[in-house]
Amino acid sequence: MHTHSQFRWLVRRGAGVACGTRHQIWAIALGGRSLVSKWFSSSSRTAMVASEKDFENAVHQVKLLKEDPGNDAKLKLYALYKQATEGPCNVPKPRVFDFLGRAKWDAWTALGSLPKETARQNYVDFVSSLRPSLTSSSGEGPAAHRSLPESEDVVVTSKDSITVITLNRPAKKNAITYQMYQDITLALKAASKDNSTITVFTGNGNYYSSGNDLSNFSNRSGSLQQMYAESALTLRNFVDSFIDFPKPLVALVNGPAVGIAVTVLGLFDAVYASDRATFHTPFSSLGITPEGCSSYTFPKIMGPAKAAEMLIFGKKITAREACAQGLVTEVFPHNTFQKEAWARLTAYAKNPPKAMRIGKQLLRSFGKETLHAVNAEECRVLQERWLSEECVNAIQTFFSKKGKL
Numbered sequence: 001m002h003t004h005s006q007f008r009w010l011v012r013r014g015a016g017v018a019c020g021t022r023h024q025i026w027a028i029a030l031g032g033r034s035l036v037s038k039w040f041s042s043s044s045r046t047a048m049v050a051s052e053k054d055f056e057n058a059v060h061q062v063k064l065l066k067e068d069p070g071n072d073a074k075l076k077l078y079a080l081y082k083q084a085t086e087g088p089c090n091v092p093k094p095r096v097f098d099f100l101g102r103a104k105w106d107a108w109t110a111l112g113s114l115p116k117e118t119a120r121q122n123y124v125d126f127v128s129s130l131r132p133s134l135t136s137s138s139g140e141g142p143a144a145h146r147s148l149p150e151s152e153d154v155v156v157t158s159k160d161s162i163t164v165i166t167l168n169r170p171a172k173k174n175a176i177t178y179q180m181y182q183d184i185t186l187a188l189k190a191a192s193k194d195n196s197t198i199t200v201f202t203g204n205g206n207y208y209s210s211g212n213d214l215s216n217f218s219n220r221s222g223s224l225q226q227m228y229a230e231s232a233l234t235l236r237n238f239v240d241s242f243i244d245f246p247k248p249l250v251a252l253v254n255g256p257a258v259g260i261a262v263t264v265l266g267l268f269d270a271v272y273a274s275d276r277a278t279f280h281t282p283f284s285s286l287g288i289t290p291e292g293c294s295s296y297t298f299p300k301i302m303g304p305a306k307a308a309e310m311l312i313f314g315k316k317i318t319a320r321e322a323c324a325q326g327l328v329t330e331v332f333p334h335n336t337f338q339k340e341a342w343a344r345l346t347a348y349a350k351n352p353p354k355a356m357r358i359g360k361q362l363l364r365s366f367g368k369e370t371l372h373a374v375n376a377e378e379c380r381v382l383q384e385r386w387l388s389e390e391c392v393n394a395i396q397t398f399f400s401k402k403g404k405l
């Protein structure tokens with residue numbers, strides 16, 4: 001179940017802490033109830049009401065926890081989450097030797113009849129009070145040569161006032177893993193605050209990106225419902241970070257791009273492509289549906305007929321076709337692609353940064369609410385599609401017969 005596994009996850013992330021010593025578990029089991037009552041009475045006074053989105057974001061933040069927040073905090077998070085999602089404790093008290101189960105049950109029960117909305121708000125407040133330790137590896141701060149510590153697969157560098165986010169998994173055609181979605185989201189957040197003027201996305205090796213790593217779903221534990229809810233939220237936050245990105249965002253598409261690596265291009269301010277790049281969104285053959293706001297941006301960019309050919313029928317197009325359709329800004333011969341594109345970017349980066357930022361705001365801010373709504377709806381629909389037989393079979397085919405695009 002979603003909620004239980006959230007706690008399991010916390011326990012896992014805090015390996016050797018929550019389940020580490022019997023002593024600590026006893027401490028929770030014995031002291032949990034009064035502690036939780038204290039948290040409840042101090043934090044329930046707030047008058048604000050967190051939105052569903054704030055709550056989902058807070059849940060997501062907890063999953064990004066880089067440091068163990070301690071058993072008390074984990075119990076508090078667990079109890080507030082259960083109360084916010086299910087209401088007052090409604091399960092039998094666990095057996096006497098199930099220390100952890102008892103501690104959790106006590107923490108939840110101690111919240112009594114606290115309304116769901118208040119529990120949701122308290123959860124959000126509590127998570128934001130933990131935030132410094134949550135985001136310790138976000139890579140925020142001045143853009144300097146750096147790579148996100150969590151994985152080598154997303155590398156962030158800075159040069160000539162340009163922050164470069166490179167997908168660096170060439171052996172897997174830069175397929176995007178669960179960790180990479182999170183790292184890219186963090187990298188964009190950091191880039192939005194650093195002192196660069198332009199942010200660039202590119203891929204290392206002969207692919208720009210083969211899109212979602214199809215093993216994302218087989219490598220995770222927990223129930224399917226939980227996994228898909230988590231995935232939808234991860235995807236939604238990932239796409240939101242492109243929608244909200246405040247500075248000029250440029251893609252250097254060095255080779256073929258597939259799936260989500262193509263769809264989010266509709267949210268970029270310029271897309272420069274090598275003539276070896278192709279653009280392919282094989283959603284229907286994978287039993288899934290468009291994301292990255294493409295169901296809205298593609299028809300606007302290329303017209304509904306061309307958008308349908310790509311997004312519904314999965315037609316793969318060349319860089320030149322993509323340019324003719326408005327998805328790509330300019331195509332360069334592969335041999336001179338890096339040189340020409342970088343010369344262009346280096347010159348652009350010398351423009352006054354505030355003017356570029358405000359210019360982008362004017363171009364983009366009016367459609368933002370719509371984009372967020374589209375993103376939410378695409379993620380909701382995808383969550384259903386992932387459970388479909390069509391999708392399960394397509395992914396199995398890829399890995400069993402190595403069926404390719």
Ligand SMILES: CCCCCCCCCCC/C=C/C(=O)SCCNC(=O)CCNC(=O)[C@H](O)C(C)(C)COP(=O)(O)OP(=O)(O)OC[C@H]1O[C@@H](n2cnc3c(N)ncnc32)[C@H](O)[C@@H]1OP(=O)(O)O
Pocket residue numbers: 171172173175176177178181210211212213214215216217220227230231232234235258259260261282283286291398403404405
């Ligand atoms: C809890 C989970 C969290 C999930 C988080 C959110 C999820 C959001 C999902 C959003 C929806 C996304 C949609 C998409 O992006 S759909 C597109 C998915 N991509 C594909 O279908 C491409 C599949 N790959 C291929 O068809 C071919 O690999 C390709 C044509 C790209 C290249 O063929 P080529 O013959 O040149 O190279 P190989 O096939 O030998 O590839 C080399 C190795 O790389 C592995 N590979 C490549 N792409 C992927 C991929 N997308 N996922 C996983 N692995 C991939 C390939 O298996 C090879 O590996 P080995 O060397 O180990 O065999």
